[in-house]
Amino acid sequence: MVIQRIARGRTRRTAAAAALVAALLTVGGAASAATPWTIDEFPILTVAGLPNEIVNGPDGNLWFTERTGAVVGRITPAGVVTEFPIPDPDPRPEGIAAGPDGNLWVALRNANAIARVTPAGAMTLFPLPSSSAVPIDIALGSDGAMWFTERTGNRIGRISMAGTISEYALPAGNPRPTSITSGSDGAMWFVESNLDGIGRIAVDGTVTEFGLGATGLSLGDVVTGSDGAIWFTEQATNTIGRLALDGTVTRFTLPTPNSSPAGLALGPDGNIWFTERDGNAVGSISPAGSIAEFLVPTANSGPFGIAAGPDGNVWFTEAFSDTIGRVNLPQAGPPVDVTPPSITILSPPDGVAVVGGAGGTAREGMIASFVCADETGGSGLASCVGSVPNGSALDLSPGVHSLTVTAADNDSNTASVTHSYVVFASWKGKLDLPPDSSTVKAGPPAKAWFDLGGNLGLNVFAPGSPSSEPVDCTTGASLGSSSVADGKLRFSGGRYAWTWWTQRSWQGTCRALTMDFAIGDGVAIRLLVRFS
DSSP: OOEEEEOOOOSOHHHHHHHHHHHOEEESSSOOTTOOOEEEEEEOSSTTOOEEEEEEOTTSSEEEEETTTTEEEEEOTTOEEEEEEOSSSSOOEEEEEEOTTSOEEEEETTTTEEEEEOTTOOEEEEEOSSTTOOEEEEEEOTTSSEEEEETTTTEEEEEOTTOOEEEEEOSSSSOOEEEEEEOTTSSEEEEETTTTEEEEEOTTSOEEEEEOSOSOOOEEEEEEOTTSOEEEEETTTTEEEEEOTTSOEEEEEOSSTTOOEEEEEEOTTSSEEEEETTTTEEEEEOTTOOEEEEEOSSTTOOEEEEEEOTTSSEEEEETTTTEEEEEEOOOOSSOOOOOOOEEEEEESOTTEEEEOOTTOOOOTTOBOEEEEEOOTTSSOEEEEEESSOTTSBOOOSSEEEEEEEEEEETTOOEEEEEEEEEEESEEEESSOOTTSEEEEOSSSOEEEEEEOSSOOOSOOBOTTOSEEEEEOTTTOOBOSOOEEOOEEEEEETTEEEEEEOOOGGGTTOEEEEEEEEOSTTOEEEEEEEEEO
């Protein structure tokens, strides 16, 4: 069952604005009493649902979890609220994040599972391999997978778009990891709540831990700032902290005592926005440490999760009042985003060669995987579409194929990236495909036989190809100019044969042989050959 209602902003904007002007606190000139910001509030549908975390979704809406409501909620920028029940008797949803596949991914604490939620609300649950792991938070990694914390399991988990789960044990005893974010260095950064520290895990599973130089901090959330540093909340010390990637810690004390700073988000203005659960306020802090705080109109509302919205405003959950709040930021007129989104194709690697065949099935490394992102402070990602859907098997039939990904932002800036690859039904001979290297005798001909699925004519190579050049045997770096390789191509017995006439003077050296295939979408592969 899907529940939907238009939750209109409560009629408090004039009163709220007056309250904000009266209650605005600033440190270091972050704002002034003339700041025209207001807060609107939208009630959710479930009584005592305890709205928890919130995120900007891939569909242009905000998505949130309800800790005791057992639902995932959606609110449009206009205030239309829809709730989607989770198919588990006691899921207790916690963290939520948008994935590169156009879906939402949710950590289900009591269900011990990760949920995938489509923009239409359809859900798939993936149970964790370890029992009683207690997943808490989840975030998109630079490798195109979702990474999550296991509070009781003391592990960091990874789930692919296809639902494959890996778990990485943390080295320190009982760190109890909670919040997690993607760092500017491509690694994942997470809170170790029981150690008063922050951990870093690279996508290969290597873990580094950073102490914060104090104890009893009651760490809350983490987020990457516009300055590339990791920002965190210390609820017990009423502090916003900054951890540089080299481990340097800077702390900023909030003006309101005992405010219990909780959630963090990078705002559309480049500042870090935060919630104050006990201070009943939201605030912002600039990279230099200037702080502004704004009271929430509803008393004792318990602001908790926070996110930058697709409308250029900041949205947050009010856990104790069953409400979603919106900070209406000053809009600076027409958008000025002129930068196209970035596209990273993780698989296939550009120019890779594999041996597959007709009817071939996807295997490790042959699943379409890509990530699109708009720049910080941009208009937001509007679309990210691949010629092969993200997470789907790539074509492994013989020939040259490609994956093209196109992306657009909300200001109609577009980008496109293509990776091409070649599939051979068979490859034999003295010349090995990369990443392997070949060792052949200098002087005699070196041969390779390959099957591209039939006779495609003798113009399968582009003009001037194959070509060769001297290279460093260790690094593969070029040591001279490239020239057309002296060789001959023929087709016989259902496959091609390439004969390369080598020279005795090449003994003890290495050369790169580049085969530029002109069929299909075209691709060039580079073979490293050592001469004995």
